[in-house]
Amino acid sequence: MSGRLQWPNALSRALKSEQGTLTTPLSLHRRAFSSRTSSSRVQTPWRPQEPQWRTTNITLQSFARNRRKFSSTPIPRHNHLDPPKPGEERHVTFITKEGESFTFDVADGDNLLDIAQENDLEMEGACGGSCACSTCHVIVESEDMYNKMEEPDDDENDMLDLAFGLQETSRLGCQVKMSKELDGLVVRLPSMTRNLQASDFDSK
Amino acid sequence: MNAIAHARRAPYVCASCIRRLHHAAPRTARTYTSNKTNGSFPVAAARSPRFALKAPARAVHLLRNGYSTASEKPKPLRLAIIGSGPAGFYTAHRLMKQVQDVVVDMYEKLPVPYGLVRFGVAPDHPEVKNCQDTFEEVAASPRFNYIGNVEIGKTLALADMKPHYDAILFAYGASEDRKLGIPGEDLPGVYSAREFVGWYNGHPQFAHLKPELDSGERAVVIGHGNVALDVARILVAPLAQLRKTDIAEHAVAALARSKIKRVEVVGRRGPLQASYTVKEARELMQFQKVGFKSTSLRNLYPENTKTLPRVQQRLADVLLKGSTVSKQEHKKRWELSFMKSPHAIHVKKNRLNEPIGDHVHSIEFQKTRFVPGADPLSKDARVELDDEIVTSEASIVFRSIGYKSTPLPGLSDLGVPFDQKLGIIPNDAHGRIISPSEGPGNLSAGHLPGLYAVGWVKRGPTGVIVSTMMDAFTTADVIVEDWSASSPFLNGEKGRSTSTGLGWDGVKDNVLAQGVKPVDWEAWKRIDKAERERGKEKGKVRLKFVDEEEMKAAAGLA
Numbered sequence: 156m157s158g159r160l161q162w163p164n165a166l167s168r169a170l171k172s173e174q175g176t177l178t179t180p181l182s183l184h185r186r187a188f189s190s191r192t193s194s195s196r197v198q199t200p201w202r203p204q205e206p207q208w209r210t211t212n213i214t215l216q217s218f219a220r221n222r223r224k225f226s227s228t229p230i231p232r233h234n235h236l237d238p239p240k241p242g243e244e245r246h247v248t249f250i251t252k253e254g255e256s257f258t259f260d261v262a263d264g265d266n267l268l269d270i271a272q273e274n275d276l277e278m279e280g281a282c283g284g285s286c287a288c289s290t291c292h293v294i295v296e297s298e299d300m301y302n303k304m305e306e307p308d309d310d311e312n313d314m315l316d317l318a319f320g321l322q323e324t325s326r327l328g329c330q331v332k333m334s335k336e337l338d339g340l341v342v343r344l345p346s347m348t349r350n351l352q353a354s355d356f357d358s359k
Numbered sequence: 360m361n362a363i364a365h366a367r368r369a370p371y372v373c374a375s376c377i378r379r380l381h382h383a384a385p386r387t388a389r390t391y392t393s394n395k396t397n398g399s400f401p402v403a404a405a406r407s408p409r410f411a412l413k414a415p416a417r418a419v420h421l422l423r424n425g426y427s428t429a430s431e432k433p434k435p436l437r438l439a440i441i442g443s444g445p446a447g448f449y450t451a452h453r454l455m456k457q458v459q460d461v462v463v464d465m466y467e468k469l470p471v472p473y474g475l476v477r478f479g480v481a482p483d484h485p486e487v488k489n490c491q492d493t494f495e496e497v498a499a500s501p502r503f504n505y506i507g508n509v510e511i512g513k514t515l516a517l518a519d520m521k522p523h524y525d526a527i528l529f530a531y532g533a534s535e536d537r538k539l540g541i542p543g544e545d546l547p548g549v550y551s552a553r554e555f556v557g558w559y560n561g562h563p564q565f566a567h568l569k570p571e572l573d574s575g576e577r578a579v580v581i582g583h584g585n586v587a588l589d590v591a592r593i594l595v596a597p598l599a600q601l602r603k604t605d606i607a608e609h610a611v612a613a614l615a616r617s618k619i620k621r622v623e624v625v626g627r628r629g630p631l632q633a634s635y636t637v638k639e640a641r642e643l644m645q646f647q648k649v650g651f652k653s654t655s656l657r658n659l660y661p662e663n664t665k666t667l668p669r670v671q672q673r674l675a676d677v678l679l680k681g682s683t684v685s686k687q688e689h690k691k692r693w694e695l696s697f698m699k700s701p702h703a704i705h706v707k708k709n710r711l712n713e714p715i716g717d718h719v720h721s722i723e724f725q726k727t728r729f730v731p732g733a734d735p736l737s738k739d740a741r742v743e744l745d746d747e748i749v750t751s752e753a754s755i756v757f758r759s760i761g762y763k764s765t766p767l768p769g770l771s772d773l774g775v776p777f778d779q780k781l782g783i784i785p786n787d788a789h790g791r792i793i794s795p796s797e798g799p800g801n802l803s804a805g806h807l808p809g810l811y812a813v814g815w816v817k818r819g820p821t822g823v824i825v826s827t828m829m830d831a832f833t834t835a836d837v838i839v840e841d842w843s844a845s846s847p848f849l850n851g852e853k854g855r856s857t858s859t860g861l862g863w864d865g866v867k868d869n870v871l872a873q874g875v876k877p878v879d880w881e882a883w884k885r886i887d888k889a890e891r892e893r894g895k896e897k898g899k900v901r902l903k904f905v906d907e908e909e910m911k912a913a914a915g916l917a
Contacts, residue, residue, distance in 0.1 A: 281824055283489035289825050313638040316670045317823055 236265055236273045245333045249276055250296070250343040263335065267293055267328035267342060278344065284329035286310050289318035291328035296341040298324060303336045320345040435460035436842050437862045439520055440528045441511050441767070443467040444474020445824060446814025447530035448494040449831030450838075455502060457839045463503050464524075464863045468510040469563065470878040470910040471886060472498075474532060476824075477903075478562045481589045482604035483596065485900060490824060498880050504863055507878030508911070512768030514875050515866055521773060523865030525848040525858045526809040526838065529775075529784055529792075533762035533820040539581065543704030544758070548574065548719035552586045552759030559593055561607035561903035563910075571718075572617035575754020579722055581701050582759035583626035583633035585823075590757050591622045592642060595649045595691045605894065605901045622693045623751055627700045627727055628742050629659040629735060630678065631667075634821070637674045643693055644682045650689030651682035655697050661736065699724035700744060704756060722753045762820035774807060783819055784812045790834030791841070809849030811838055882914035889913040 239245065239262035248258040249271060261270050268291040271278040279290035292315070295301040301324040307315065311330050315321060326342075333340070436458055440447040443465050451463045471477065473491060480487045498505055509515055511531075520527065536553040538544060548571055557565035578594055580587045593601070598614055626633055644651060656678055661667070664675040678695070707720035726749060727742040729735050766777035770784075776794050778785050786792050792812055793805040813834040814827055822830075841848070850858045859865050870877060878886075886904065890913070894901040904910045911917045 279493070279828060281490040281493065281828060282486050283492055285486035285489060287484065287486035287489070288823070290828060309641065310638070312673060313636065313641065316637060316673060317825060319825070319829060321669070 236269055237262060239263070245335070245338045246340075247333060247337070248339075248341040249274075249293075250341065251276065252344050252346045256341075261333050263333055265333050267291070267326075267331045267333075269329075270333075271328060271344075276344065278328060280329060286314060286327060286330060289314045289327065292318040292320075292345055293326055293328045293331070293342040294320075294322045294345060295324040295326060296343055300337065300340055301326075304331060318345070434525075434858075434860050435462055436526065436838075436848075437461075437524050437858065437860050438463050438526045438528060438838070439524045439862065440465045440530050442474060442529070442531035442814070442816075443472035443505065443507070444530060444532050444814060445476050445490060445494075445827045446532065446817075446831050447474075447528070448472075448497055449828045450528060450530065450813050450835045451503060452493060452497045453832045453835035454838060455497065455500060457835070458842060461502065462862060465503070465505050466509050466511050466515070467505070467507045467878075470508045470883070470907060470914060470916075471904075472505060472507060472883060478557055478560045480560075481556075481592065482560065482606035483592070483601060485604065487824060490828075503880075505878070505880040505883060506863055507883060508907075508916075509870055509875060509877050514873060515870055516772070517767070517769035518772040519869060520866055521849055523859045523861045523863075524809070525851070525860070526811060527773070527849065528834070528838070529767065529810075529812045529816050530814050531764075531767060531816055533764040533782065533815045535763040535765050536758070537761040537763050539701050539758050539760065541701050541703055543706075543719070543722075546704055546706060546719045547571070547717055548754065549704060549756045549758070552580070552582065552590050552757045553762060555590055555757055556586060559606055559610035561605075561610075561905040563905055563907045566607070566609065566905040570613065571755060572613055572619055574618075574718060575752075576618055576620040577752050578619045578622045578755045578757065579751055579753040580622060580624045580757045580759055582761070583624065583628075583635055583695075584759060584761070585635045585639050587624050587757075587759040588635045588639040588643060590759060591624050591693050592639070594619050594622050595643070595693055596646060597648075603899055605899055605903060607903060607905055609905070619755070620691050622691070623696055623753075624693065625696050625699050625701070625724065625751075627698070628740065629697050629729075630656060630675070630695075631659070631671055631736055632738060632740055633697075636823070637670070637677055640674060641677050644677060644680070646682075646684075648684060648688060648690045649682065650684045650686060650692040651694070652692060653678070653681075653695040653697075656695065659697055659735075667736070698727045698742065699749065700727050700742075701725075701758075702748060704753075719753055719756055721750050722756055723748055723750050762815065764816045764820070773810060775810060781819060784816055786812045786817055788818075789837045790817055790830075791837055808847035808851060876911065876916040878911070878914055878916065882916060885915060886910050886913045 239260055243263060244260040245263060245265075246258055247261055247267070247270060248256050249267075250256045257274065257276065259270055259274055266284065268278060268280045268284050271291070272280060278293075281290040282288040284291070295304075304326065307326060307330065311327050314327060315325055318325060318327075322345075325345075328342075331337075331340075331342075438454070438461055440451060440463060447465055451465065454461055455463065465472075473494065476488055476491060476494075497503055511517060511520070517527070536551045543549070550568070550570055554565050554568050555570060558568040558570065572594075578591075580590050593606075593610075593614070594617070598611065601614065602611055643649070660675050660679065664672050664679070667675060682689075702723040702725040704719055704722045706717055707715045709715055726745040726747040728745050730741045730743050733740040733742075763782045764784075765782075766779075766784075770777055774794055775792055776785055777783075784792055785794070787806065790811045790813055792807045792810040794807050795805070811834055813831050815821075817834070818830060848858070867877075887901075890901040890903055896902075904913060908917060
């Protein structure tokens with residue numbers, strides 16, 4: 156088993172999130188097969204009625220064994236998150252608007268938007284992480300942690316101004332990169348409920 | 360496990376996975392054809408140009424074998440979305456994720472999709488257009504059909520569509536603008552910002568606008584929103600910067616001849632009531648050789664701006680700091696003025712007060728003041744007219760006081776009302792269309808089953824991409840809710856819909872018989888490719904086609 160890939164982690168993640176409602180076949184798939192190669196050695200037919208994690212267990216292990224046997228050119232993927240180096244895993248926890256929390260092992264330099272999308276959390280990233288919208292808005296749970304981050308720059312603040320449910324510790328996910336200092340970071344996704352403002356119906 | 364398994368599991372197939380599928384296609388092509396009924400997703404087939412418009416029936420068939428459906432309805436949800444802007448696409452995005460068996464037909468008047476993302480977002484804001492990546496992922500799904508070049512209400516009547524759909528979503532935005540209602544508004548040289556924005560963004564309807572940028576030095580923009588600042592920015596921005604963007608060629612040529620040196624952006628109220636955002640204001644301060652002036656700004660802000668709410672305070676910082684370009688250095692200047700209400704637009708006059716020519720020459724403003732009792736720090740503070748009249752010289756005037764939606768022809772055939780005053784289709788604020796004629800007899804009174812609205816036609820023409828996205832998600836969520844609650848839909852009695860479910864297939868012949876050639880997603884991708892290639896030669900991201908015939912030719916439909 157390749158140490159770099161941290162399969163036990165991937166596995167425990169997949170199994171753990173089985174309790175959360177966010178686990179979809181797609182998310183499992185992405186989680187398990189977000190490596191650069193794609194092998195078709197193991198074909199597990201998808202059975203809609205069956206809980207997915209049962210088969211995932213087997214699939215993951217055999218997949219891990221086989222994955223290096225195929226060499227292929229890099230294929231464009233959603234995000235290009237490489238698994239963290241052993242001993243340098245950073246932990247980040249997302250609390251969804253439903254109140255469920257998901258913790259991921261990530262590498263230094265990964266930004267929160269990529270991490271969320273890689274793991275199928277509900278985060279849009281309309282501008283593709285270029286700090287031109289506020290759809291990846293997150294709220295940092297602990298003020299200490301917020302203070303450890305670099306101050307948001309003008310561009311980020313400009314976009315935060317337009318975010319829904321802005322808080323003192325709001326940040327844009329695409330601008331927060333994981334680092335040693337931020338190990339154990341907990342962020343909350345703002346509630347998507349749009350409070351209709353009176354001005355929305357104003358004739359002005 | 361491979362891309363095909365992913366495809367089978369995915370709610371829809373994203374663009375990067377499509378690329379994977381192409382990679383995997385030769386090896387697995389047989390699977391698609393020989394195992395039609397075992398639940399394989401017909402993705403490779405979907406990429407064939409002819410498939411896209413034919414896809415639904417087959418795709419649905421396969422889906423029903425391969426998926427557990429989110430709802431217990433025997434029939435898939437067939438939805439028509441009218442308009443292909445961000446509101447429509449984000450609704451489709453959310454809906455297709457949540458309802459596994461929805462089939463979406465998206466109608467667009469023009470051959471090309473994306474609405475204001477293509478024709479509204481300023482060319483020098485390319486990062487805002489990245490949301491197109493999401494839209495492409497949505498469109499790559501076999502459960503999504505793009506039908507461009509078909510105008511609802513003209514080529515295809517709403518009443519003819521109704522029998523074939525379970526739901527119709529109005530996402531057609533705002534295609535008009537608000538007028539000032541003052542004398543001289545129709546003089547040559549007075550333009551609406553909507554026309555001007557469409558013109559520099561290469562909208563076919565406004566390609567021949569020819570704004571007279573070389574008739575004088577002074578431009579006046581009426582309105583204090585982001586569109587007004589977009590217009591001002593395009594007028595003062597260094598051309599070298601704009602050239603690299605996807606701005607229309609005719610706009611580059613006209614801007615190169617432009618003589619405009621001063622742009623005054625005028626608002627009826629004060630800086631705390633303005634609706635432009637700090638990003639746009641900041642951009643205008645950062646040009647080399649563009650100065651900034653505002654005489655009344657300091658007086659209208661409180662002494663200590665630190666007491667203002669965050670957003671206002673940051674905006675005040677930017678505006679009060681102004682531009683670092685000194686008077687000697689600047690070649691062009693922009694100016695913000697406040698508390699002035701447009702009164703009349705005049706042509707040039709001789710000493711005897713006789714008009715010379717018919718071109719705009721000056722604009723008269725009436726000063727305003729806050730109504731007694733109003734809090735000048737409030738966003739909603741109202742103003743009333745003062746007696747003092749001030750005049751600004753203007754060789755060109757843009758009114759940028761808001762977009763306006765209009766009723767789609769045939770709305771009333773479906774019993775859909777239109778609120779002319781607010782310029783929206785009346786809805787329950789979540790997106791379900793309501794009608795006053797549906798009387799308050801029972802609890803569901805007012806809701807028109809299966810009819811929804813989203814975006815600017817739902818909540819009025821305000822907001823940035825995130826507001827439209829949130830809005831679209833709300834509408835998608837109520838459609839999902841209604842569908843899973845077996846609420847009545849179009850042609851339906853409490854969940855027993857008599858819709859044919861044919862969707863586009865049911866109305867296609869009608870459209871084709873008129874000689875109209877619909878543009879499907881594959882055809883749009885050909886236009887897209889051609890535009891990018893044209894752009895590459897000129898060193899830009901893309902060079903848009905501005906003529907509908909050119910678009911169709913590039914799509915191979917002419």
